[in-house]
Structures are given as C-alpha cells and as structure tokens.
Amino acid sequence: MQIKEKLTFESIEVRSVSIPMKRPIVAKVGTFTEWPFILIDVKTREGIIGRSYLEPYLKDAIRYVGPALIDLAAKFKGRQLAPLDLFRDSIGALHLLGRQGVSMIATAGLDMAIWDALAKAAGLPLAEMLGGSVGKVRTYNTNGLWLLPLDKLAKEAAELVAEGNFSAIKIRLGRTALKDDLKALELVRGAIGTDIELMCDFNQGQTLQEALSRCHALDDQGLYWFEEPVVYDNYAHSAQLARELRTPVQIGENIYGPRSFLDAVRAGAADLYMPDLMRIGGVTGWMRAAAIAGAAGHPLSSHLYPEVSAHLLRASESADWLEWRDWGNPIIAEPFEVKDGYATVPARPGNGIEWNEDAVRRYAY
Secondary structure: OOOOOOOEEEEEEEEEEEEEEEEEEEEOOEEEEEEEEEEEEEEEOOOOEEEEEEOOOOHHHHHHHHHHHHHHHHHHOOOEOOHHHHHHHHHHHOHHHOOOOHHHHHHHHHHHHHHHHHHHHHOOEHHHHOOOOOOEEEEEEOOOOOOOOHHHHHHHHHHHHHHHOOOEEEEEOOOOOHHHHHHHHHHHHHHHOOOOEEEEEOOOOOOHHHHHHHHHHOOOOOOOOEEOOOOOOOHHHHHHHHHHOOOOEEEOOOOOHHHHHHHHHHOOOOOEEOOEHHHHOHHHHHHHHHHHHHHHOOOEOOEOOHHHHHHHHHOOOOEOOEEEOOOOHHHEOOOOOEEOOEEEOOOOOEOOOOEOHHHHHHHEO
C-alpha cells in the first residue's frame, strides 16, 4: 500500500446541486421532491483531486455547511494529507461548537475526500487502501415504498425488486392505524413473494408507547428489522424495544461520531447498526465505528452514500447490507451497478466518484 508521493492540501471547491426524485420521499420526517447534494473537491499541490459529497436533506444547508467546510480547509492549507491527523484536528478546531451537527458533517465531508485522494495516489481502490478487497456487497433497494396510498404499494414493490434483481427491499411503516400497516405488508408480500427480505423503517415516528404496541403487533410479520421505531438518541427506549422484540431493532443513521456510537452499543440500544457517513465522521469515523460493531458482534449495514459505503463494508468485520439508492446517479460519471442483488465495488483507484460535469451544471443552485 505504499503511496507513490505524499500529498499536500492546497484548496477546496464546494458546490451544491439539487436533483428531482423519480419517487418523492413521503415519510414521517417530511416530503422531499428533490434531493440536495454538497459536492466537495479537495485539491492537492501534487495535482490529485479527492472527491466526496454530502446529503444534507435540506437545500439551504449549503449556507452553513459550505462555510464550515471552507473554514476547516483553510486551516489545513500546506499540510500533508493525513486523514487521521486531520480528523482529530478538525474536531478540535470546532470543539467549542461540540462534536455533533455541522462540526461532524463538515469533518466527514473533508475526510471522505482526503481518503479518496490518498487512494488515488496509491493507485488503489479505497477498499484495498483500507486493507480489504474489491468485490460484491449484498444490497437492498431503498428507492421507494414510502408512506404512499395503499393501492400504489404492490406495483412499486415489484418495480423495486426488478431494478437490480434485488433480494431485499425496504418499506416505511407508521401509518395512523395499525390495520393500514398490516395491509401495506400484505400487499407488498403479495407482489414480491416470501423469498425477498423485507426491512421496515419507522423514521423515528413512534413514541415508546406507540412503538411497543405497534412493533409487538408486527413482530410476527417476518421483517428483517425494525428501523428507528423511536427518536434516535433515546437509547434507553430503543434498548427496551430491542430486549422485548423478536424482530431485530436497527438504528445508527443519526448517530454522530464513533464516541456516540460506542455509547449506543454500551447501552444495548439496538441489535443492528447502520452508520451514515455524513454523521459518523466520514471514512475515519466509519472505520472506528465498524471496529466497535465488529468487536461487539453487531451486524453493520450502511445508510445512503452507496459508492463510498460499499468500499467500507468490504473492509468491515461485521458487514451486513448496503443500502442502495440511485438519487445521485445523474451527477456521478460512472454510477455503481447492481446486478442480482449485489453492488460491485469497482477496481479503479479511489472511491469511484467522478463528476458528470454537464449534470452538475444542470442541477446547480
């Protein structure tokens, strides 16, 4: 893994795009017809560019995440690209603001781009740079099955399976009446059969009382997991559900940084975990969280960011599922492909992200 030359941090370019969604998100957390991305290019004195992106949910997030990225980058101009050092110093530079929120988000965006640049300099795919290998990652489709009218679910479920011959898809639950959740599952199962794994996500939409009632009532539905039944940072409530339910409880996408990840594992907050690269702290934060999950024996899946997450799952001890979404494909020059339910990590250097500049200009805001 010898890097051919040391890299020196020179500058950063930050851009924003918003892409119309083929299937709008309709969930407890809101309705989204477009999906914003913050694009990050870390430029080195040696000419290698590291690329990454953030998915901040809200278009206006560029107004505060962008300046944080530029401010952090200015502190590193002229320094050697060393992601562990820069991760530590990034958190330290924003220490008085705390280790969560914009502090961690900006750190994560920089960290992902820096790892991409180093892997490119080494001539290695990111997975190999981290000590893993390229290859397949089992993948579930999260591109639909939101809180839609019941009569739309069966057709959409069949479409999701067919998009990559997926062996697993995800549905959102938490409708006002339990009978409607049960009907939703009946309709989807009728469309996809019993051989397809079905995950469900409540998007933190239940109180503890509601979650106890709803999840116990759904505990015999053969679901692969119950994702975030209650608010993400109430580890005591989530742990109670994990103890009582037969269906595994999944959390993690809203956990900020590996320290909080460790707190969740210590609290027994879930059976399964799924870090989000923007919140866990980029590649560095992910690998630290993956070590915690692996040591504790918890299966680890991903949340969004499929291009980078696929590399990281190939280097994670307890890798479980890659969450697949194609919302960013228009701006990616060579999107990953999913075939027969697996994404294949490509053998090209870095994380595989290069921009489709025509699309970036088209969707810029």
